[in-house]
Amino acid sequence: MALLTENNQQYYAGSQGFLSSTGLAGEEFKTTFDTDLVFGNFNPLETNYALNNFKLYTAAAGVQQYTEYTSAYTISNNTIKFIAALTAGTSVVVQLKSIEGGLYGNKDAYGTAVQENWGSYSYITLNDIINNFMVGYVGDGKLIGTAKKSDILFFAKRGLQEFSYDTLKSIKSQELNIPPSLSVPMPQDYVNYVGMSWVDKAGIKHIIYPTTLTSNPYRIPLQDSDGIPTQSNFGNNLKGTSQTDQRWAENNLKNLNNELDNSSFWANIYGGGFGNGFGTVGGQYGLQPEVAQINGWFTINERENKFSFSSDLSDKLIILEYISDGLSADGDTRVPKMAEEAMYAYLSHAIISTRVNQPEYVVNRLSREKTAKLRNAKIRLSNIKLDEFTQIMRGKSKWIKS
C-alpha cells in the first residue's frame, strides 16, 4: 500500500474540493490531507477562529467565484459537517493556510500549514517508529519476546536525543539582533550551539568565535573591605554586578587587536594589521590563531543563561545555529527516514543490553549492528554528493601564490 495519501493538489496547493450533491442539511465531506484539520471555530468573530489551520470556501453551482463559508459547521476526525443545507451543486473547497494565502476567495488563508507539510515525506514520526518496532521486533519467537511500551518509549526518546546531538541534521537556527546590552537569551529548546555568525549587508555570514580572552563569572559575591563575602538578612551571599562583563562590553576591540572595524570593506579577511601593534593580543610573541579574526567574539554566560557578545557586534544581525534534543515540541519528534533503520537498531540494542541473562554474543551483535547502522545514517545524512564533492576538490589544484 502506498504511503502517500495526498494527491498533487492537496500537497502543493493545500486545497481539496468537494461537490455538494444532496442539498440536505448535515452533509459531510472528509478531507484526506496528510495534515489533520485543526478547528477552533467557524465564526470569524470568535477568538478560537484563529486556531483553524484552514479556511472553507464555497461557490454556487456554475460560478467560479469562491467566498469564505462562515456559517455553522463542525469538524470530526477531518470530516466537515455542514449544519445548514448547501444547494446541490455547490462547490466546497478546503484550503489549508499557506504563506501565500491560498487560491480561493480573497486569497487570505494566511498561515504555514501547507509549507509545514512540504518535505514531510522524508521524515517518520517517533510514534510510527515505536509502533513499527513493536510490530517488527517484539513478540513471541523474536529476539525481544515482550517489552513494555513505556520502556520502548523511553529508549526511543533517548535515541532521538542522542541522534539529535551528533547524527541528525542541525536545522535549528535563530536570526537575532544584538541589542545594546550585548547579550541574547538562549533559545527555549537550546541544548548546544553549532555556530554563530553575523550577517553583513550582502547577507553573507561571518563566523563569530567563542573567546577565552574573557569569561562570565558564575558568582559575584559582594565583598567587604577584608574581601569576605557579605550576606543578606536571610543568610545568603549578596550578589553584585560583574565588572568583568562590564569591562569586556566597554572594550574597544581595535585596542585589542589593532584591527580594522569589522564592518569595513576588509571584514573577515585575515591579514591587515593583525598583531602588528605592541600591546595587542599576539603583538609581542606573534600571532595567536584563535584571536586572528575580526568578526567579534561571544561567550556563554552561564550565570544569566545568555550569549554575550563583544562590543563590535552591537546592533549586528546574527544567526545562531544550535541543536535541540528533538523532543521539545510535537513537531520535532520525527526522524529522517535515512536514520530509521539506525533507530530500530538503537532500540534493539538498548532493550536487550539492559536486560539480565541475555547472551553476551547477542548483545555484541546488536551493538555492532547499531554502530554500523548509525555510521550509515551519518554518511547518508552528510549529504555527500559526488558532483558537489568533485567541484570542491577542483580547488585542490589551485596554485597559491605568495
Next chain:
Amino acid sequence: MAVNINTVYTTVLYILNKEQRGYIPPAEFNSLAVQVQNEIFESYFPDGNQVNRLNQSNRQNDTEFFNMFKDISYKLHPFERLATFTHSELPQARWTYQGAGEIFKLGVVTPIYNYLNNTGSATSNGVNALGATTLTINNIGLTIQAGSIITGVGIPANTTVLTTIGTPITSITIDKATTAASANLNKYSFSNSTGVGSTPIAEILSFKDYLQTQYSSLTRASKEYPIGYIEDMIVSPSTVRELAISIDPKPSLLSVNCLFAPTTPSWTFTVGSLGQYVYNATTSINFELDIAEQNNLIINILKYAGIIINDPQIVQAAAQESQQEEINLKR
C-alpha cells in the same frame, strides 16, 4: 459454536446406563457441568502458556489446523468481548465495568480520545442548585456530545458532560457534584468532542511502575501513550468493591478487550406425564465452551460421575482418556 448441554447430559447418561453404573440426576449433573466447564476454561491459560513456548523457541508449525497455540487461542473466542467501561468521578476518577457478565481477565485496554473540535458558549438560566449535577443552560445552539468539557464560573476543572444533548434548550448532566452557587447565571464554554481522535493502547502497570513512569519526563503519560493501573474499590454508583481502572490522561471512552467468565450451564426440565424429566431447551443454558470441547466435557463429567457413584473403573477410564488427550495436545 457452543456445546449443547442436552447432548452432553444424554451422552453421559447413555454411558452410565449402558455400563449399569447408576444415574446422575439433573441437579448433580448441573453442578458437575459448572465444575468441568470451569476446569476446562481455566486449563487454557497454563496450556496456552506451555504450547506458546514453541512460538518462543521458533519451533511452532505453520499449518492451518494443527498449530496447538492457535487452537487454544481459538477456543477462547466465546469468552472474548470488547467491554465498554463507565467513568465515575466518585470517590476518584475511575473506570468500572457496569455491563452484563463477569470479567475474568483484562486484555488490551484502549482509551478513546475524542477530538475537541467544536466550541460554543451558552448561559445558565439561573435555576441550578448548589452541588447539583444537572445544569440547565439556555440556547446552546449546538449539539453537545457526552465527554465534552464544560468550563465556566463555578464549574470545577475537567468537568465533562455525561450524556449527549441536543439543541436548542436543554439541561446538561455533568459528572461533578460540586457546582458552586455561582454556577447560576453565568456563561459556559464547551469543547464539544464529536469525533474519535485517537485510540492508543494503554499500558496497565502496577501502581509502583505507574508512579515511576509518571515521574520520568520521557515516559510520562500522554494521549499517544496513556498508562493506567487497576485496583479494587467501591466506585459510585456501586456499593460493592469492584475492579476499577485509572487511566491517565482521562479518555473520552474506555474499551477493554476482556475475557469473560463462562456463564453457568444449566440443564433444565419439565416433568412429563410419567414423572420423567423432559429437557427444556428454552430455559436450559448451554456450555459456552467451543464445540471442540464436547468430548472433554463428557469425559470429565464422567470422571466426576464415577466418583459420585463410587465406581473406580469409571474414574480410571475417564482419567486415562483425559490424560491421553492432554499428552497428545502438548507433545
